[in-house]
Amino acid sequence: MSATETQPDSSYFLRKLHSFTGLLPVGAFLAEHFWSNSAALVSARKYDDVSQDLQTIPFRLIVEWGAIFLPMLFHGGYGVYIWWRGKSNVSAYPWVGNWLYTAQRYTGLIAFAYIGWHLYTERWLTHGRSTYATVAHDMRNPWYLAFFVVGVLASSFHLGVGVWNFLCKWGLAATARAQQAAGRLGAVVGITFSVVGILIILSFRLNWHPFAFYITK
Amino acid sequence: MRQPKIIVVGGGLAGLMATIRVAESGVPVDLFSIVPVKRSHSVCAQGGINAAKNQKGEGDTTAKHFDDTIYGGDFLANQPLVKRMCEAAPGIIDLLDRMGVMFNRTPEGLLDYRRFGGTLYHRTAFAGATTGQQLLYALDEQVRRHEAEGKVHKFESSMFLSAVIDDCGVCRGICAMDLRTMEVKTYAADAVIFATGGIGAIFGRSTNSVVCTGSAQSALLQQGVDYANGEFIQVHPTAIPGEDKLRLMSESARGEGGRVWVPRNPAEKRAPRSIPEGERFYFLEEWYPKYGNLVPRDIATRAIHRIVYQEKLGIDGQAAVYLDVTHIPRETLDRKLEGILEIYEKFLGVDPREEPMKVFPAMHYTMGGVWVNGEDQATNVPGIYAAGECEYQYHGANRLGANSLVSCIFGGGLAGPAAVKYAKSLEKGAEAAASTVFDREKKRQEEKNQALLSQDGTENPMTIWRELGDIMTEHVTVTRINKNLEKADAQIRVLQERAKKMNLSDRTRWSNQTLNFARELENMIILARVVTLGALARNESRGAHYKPDFPERDDANWLKTTRAKWVNSEIRLSYEPVDISQITPRPRRYDAAK
Amino acid sequence: MGDGKQVIVKVKRQAGPKQPARWEEFSLKWRPSMNVIICLRDIAESPVTRDGKKTTPITYDSNCLEEICGSCAMLINGKARMACSALVDQLDQPIRIEPMSKFPLVRDLAVDRQFMFESLKRVKAWIPIDGTYDLGEGPRVSPEIQEQGYPLSNCISCGNCLEVCPQVNEHSQFVGAAIISQVRLFNMHPTGAMNKSERLAAIMGPGGIQDCANAQNCVHACPKNIPLTESIAAVNRDAWKQALLGWLG
Incomplete structure (x- = not known):
């Protein structure tokens, strides 16, 4: 608290790291994950192939832990701390930014819980060998399905707002106009992920493969 | 060597400048203010600050600035120090510029200057239409820097009650009340600089802030510090009427081309913008072709009163005239006048870029004030200095627009080093003063508080204040008539008696604003009498002081400074000659070039 | 009526x-x-x-x-x-x-809003002049910088931006938008820029700019229409560059 501080506070680095990990690698992994799982929209076989490819990447454990689990754990864990320190006042000040602020906190919590459970059921219990059939089987449980939908929507929303926040908080969108554009970009990201995510769920649930016609042989 | 100690009372422009100068010389300062200093009344100054930098190639000089100031003040100011101020003004602008004030700029990156009242030159540097705020912040920031370095100690919720004066008549410190704990304490200092601003509150409603009560000046008067030229009160021609405050519409609106007019037809019913040019009466431009809308404030104010009360041409028969900036491009308005136009828009819900503003004169500035010696801001009591609006010496009988900010900074800048020099010259400082001197003063002030808190009266201080304001505004502002002034003084004395029977509806001892207001009110009443009696005695018209029964300036009898003294608990007026060593008085008229 | x-x-x-x-x-x-x-x-x-x-x-x-x-x-x-x-x-x-x-x-x-004034001290919200004696004119400032800086210097320290900020509460010591905006103002001025890195370091201290979570309530609540969210973004950009890349020289 002295007037001669010269070094940033550790909380500065933690917050920046939190913001950064949200996008990279967590956001990027989410994109990859949705992309891989979209294979289900082609066919069950295609899905299983892609899944198999991913399960056989070299240094798999290191990549999983270093590039996915640990960053996610940090982003989520520190996020909970941030959630606890904020005090939403959206009822008194119902401005759009304030709604997003509040929603970002709660979707973060939901997404964190969902991802933890999702990892447990689809990665841990299956020893990383889930197939189209096992997932489709899980989806028959309506509770399971509902949680999937909520989790996917919360994650997508959280990423979309996160993109907006990232661009503002790193000063990449500095003017009011740029921040509006960043907001629109965030909305596109959030909506795109939501739509793709729901389509993938529908694919598993309804055994629906809209891109099956890509397969010519 | 003994380390001297200085106290500054008041954290507006003058007080902060004095503080900076003292701190800079290595002497510790205690700075007292009723409000956090960043909230001082200087923030309300709008239009700009004068300095003859001749940056528009018009041939402006500090000598012309000096002449305009003396002439505008109707030759009542002592001239040598005014001359020094005008000569120092360009350096003051440079200093403020170095402090980072966001002055408006020319395309070359130099300061821009605008025209203001009472001059034909572009001499007014400005930061939008919130120049006072910008200047105050610059000084506030410098003081904060000194504070961070431990040279300045602030008491920002503290009300000055009285000076501590020893048996030899030398000031040894002050007695002040903490406005939260309501605790009365004395603070020792070798010299005290007062920069306590104007006295608008004695007129009830004015353009001044809530803290501008003149209470400190009045308390000092009652302790033997003389008060000069009290009768000279500036009424600003253009303000928005309001029940809590009369909000200033800066002269800069006219400096940027704004025009004052009324419909020629008193029964006019059309919207102002649909009234054709030929049916508008631009009375200032017609009556004062040379200066037009930029005549000095006393002239413009009287012209508006004449239009409204004699010619009966006020808008819709009311006390109001149009101040019109609708012909100025929106972009210019937003760049140069946004601050004031926003005030109009917020408080009246009308966009002055689209609709002419409705304005009327309002009490604005106190030319008179604590008597100082014309050399170094020292009063007649050793150890007491005064600077800024609370003293009297720079503006004579009428202040020119944009000169107040200069006088505050110049006066404060003079007072600081003068106080340090005095403090260092003392063989024995405040620490050598008998503790009984401090105890005595503290006891006196505590007893006053105790009496107010315990007495069972019938009078509400707010009511007395409102009545005081009504009396002063009706009789002691623009037009002064002796029999009315006599009546006003009699009424004020009645209020003075009633104030002895005040009943405070709050008797607690924590952040009790009723108590400090009651204390201020007692002082305000005495100062109101100083203004009224000064006006009553001065049988002439000069600057802002206008008596229809004595319509001319009378240099033979009245080219002199009024000096009010406190003798046996009564106000006594005396007079002293004005130093006119530099410019010989000549008639003051603005309908032609001077 | x-x-x-x-x-x-x-x-x-x-x-x-x-x-x-x-x-x-x-x-x-x-x-x-x-x-x-x-x-x-x-x-x-x-x-x-x-x-x-x-x-x-x-x-x-x-x-x-x-x-x-x-x-x-x-x-x-x-x-x-x-x-x-x-x-x-x-x-x-x-x-x-x-x-x-x-x-x-x-x-x-x-x-009691003293917290705001203390925060101004912390971030050195002033231009470090050598003294008040006559040192000639200040630096030239382009009208463009003036038009950016003037709105920022209109801040009246009312505290509304802190009051509406969900990040300002009993759990945090966030300095709030007003102070961050002052950092931008002083870093923008040619002389003030000489202490830019000190101000940035201070605003990355405890309760600093990192506590902003982009709810953007401040800019709606500001009675002086100060572009607070633009200020926060601008200071953020300078801050991370200094913190993360500063050691690269």
């Missing part, structure tokens, strides 16, 4: 920091262009509640009454704003008036 029309005002009273809070209701005579300050003055002149009980005048801060001194910020109908520019005719009744909640209470509607 409006004869006998009443204004109903509810004020949250608290005799001191540790005293219990209570609400008092007043019925005042309506007048044209009445604002909340006039209501509080009317109560001071006749401190009697609506149900006829005698009470004390209300303690509150005010000074300029034209929204430039920053004194009279309070919660009016639940929203942080300046009392002087809160016109009764534009408010729903009963008008609820409360003290700001993010600053220590002094009494009734008066709070």
Whole structure:
């Protein structure tokens, strides 16, 4: 608290790291994950192939832990701390930014819980060998399905707002106009992920493969 | 060597400048203010600050600035120090510029200057239409820097009650009340600089802030510090009427081309913008072709009163005239006048870029004030200095627009080093003063508080204040008539008696604003009498002081400074000659070039 | 017009920091262009509640009454704003008036906003001049910089941006948007820029810019329309460059 501080506070680095990990690698992994799982929209076989490819990447454990689990754990864990320190006042000040602020906190919590459970059921219990059939089987449980939908929507929303926040908080969108554009970009990201995510769920649930016609042989 | 100690009372422009100068010389300062200093009344100054930098190639000089100031003040100011101020003004602008004030700029990156009242030159540097705020912040920031370095100690919720004066008549410190704990304490200092601003509150409603009560000046008067030229009160021609405050519409609106007019037809019913040019009466431009809308404030104010009360041409028969900036491009308005136009828009819900503003004169500035010696801001009591609006010496009988900010900074800048020099010259400082001197003063002030808190009266201080304001505004502002002034003084004395029977509806001892207001009110009443009696005695018209029964300036009898003294608990007026060593008085008229 | 029309005002009273809070209701005579300050003055002149009980005048801060001194910020109908520019005719009744909640209470509607001034000290919100003696003109400043800087220097330290910020609360010591914006202002000035890195370091200290979570309430609540979110973004950009890339030289 002295007037001669010269070094940033550790909380500065933690917050920046939190913001950064949200996008990279967590956001990027989410994109990859949705992309891989979209294979289900082609066919069950295609899905299983892609899944198999991913399960056989070299240094798999290191990549999983270093590039996915640990960053996610940090982003989520520190996020909970941030959630606890904020005090939403959206009822008194119902401005759009304030709604997003509040929603970002709660979707973060939901997404964190969902991802933890999702990892447990689809990665841990299956020893990383889930197939189209096992997932489709899980989806028959309506509770399971509902949680999937909520989790996917919360994650997508959280990423979309996160993109907006990232661009503002790193000063990449500095003017009011740029921040509006960043907001629109965030909305596109959030909506795109939501739509793709729901389509993938529908694919598993309804055994629906809209891109099956890509397969010519 | 003994380390001297200085106290500054008041954290507006003058007080902060004095503080900076003292701190800079290595002497510790205690700075007292009723409000956090960043909230001082200087923030309300709008239009700009004068300095003859001749940056528009018009041939402006500090000598012309000096002449305009003396002439505008109707030759009542002592001239040598005014001359020094005008000569120092360009350096003051440079200093403020170095402090980072966001002055408006020319395309070359130099300061821009605008025209203001009472001059034909572009001499007014400005930061939008919130120049006072910008200047105050610059000084506030410098003081904060000194504070961070431990040279300045602030008491920002503290009300000055009285000076501590020893048996030899030398000031040894002050007695002040903490406005939260309501605790009365004395603070020792070798010299005290007062920069306590104007006295608008004695007129009830004015353009001044809530803290501008003149209470400190009045308390000092009652302790033997003389008060000069009290009768000279500036009424600003253009303000928005309001029940809590009369909000200033800066002269800069006219400096940027704004025009004052009324419909020629008193029964006019059309919207102002649909009234054709030929049916508008631009009375200032017609009556004062040379200066037009930029005549000095006393002239413009009287012209508006004449239009409204004699010619009966006020808008819709009311006390109001149009101040019109609708012909100025929106972009210019937003760049140069946004601050004031926003005030109009917020408080009246009308966009002055689209609709002419409705304005009327309002009490604005106190030319008179604590008597100082014309050399170094020292009063007649050793150890007491005064600077800024609370003293009297720079503006004579009428202040020119944009000169107040200069006088505050110049006066404060003079007072600081003068106080340090005095403090260092003392063989024995405040620490050598008998503790009984401090105890005595503290006891006196505590007893006053105790009496107010315990007495069972019938009078509400707010009511007395409102009545005081009504009396002063009706009789002691623009037009002064002796029999009315006599009546006003009699009424004020009645209020003075009633104030002895005040009943405070709050008797607690924590952040009790009723108590400090009651204390201020007692002082305000005495100062109101100083203004009224000064006006009553001065049988002439000069600057802002206008008596229809004595319509001319009378240099033979009245080219002199009024000096009010406190003798046996009564106000006594005396007079002293004005130093006119530099410019010989000549008639003051603005309908032609001077 | 409006004869006998009443204004109903509810004020949250608290005799001191540790005293219990209570609400008092007043019925005042309506007048044209009445604002909340006039209501509080009317109560001071006749401190009697609506149900006829005698009470004390209300303690509150005010000074300029034209929204430039920053004194009279309070919660009016639940929203942080300046009392002087809160016109009764534009408010729903009963008008609820409360003290700001993010600053220590002094009494009734008066709070202590010293935190803001201390924060200004922390970030060295000043131009470090050599002295007040005559050193000639200041640096040239382009009209463009002036037009960016002037709005920022209009900050009146009212505290509304802190009051509405969800990140300012008992768990945090976030300095708030106003202070961050001042860092931008002083870093923008040619002389002020000489201490840019110190200011940036300070604003990355505890409670610094990292605590902003982009709710953007500040910019809506600012009575002076200061582009606070732009300031935060601009300072953020400079800050991370210094913190993360500074050691690269």
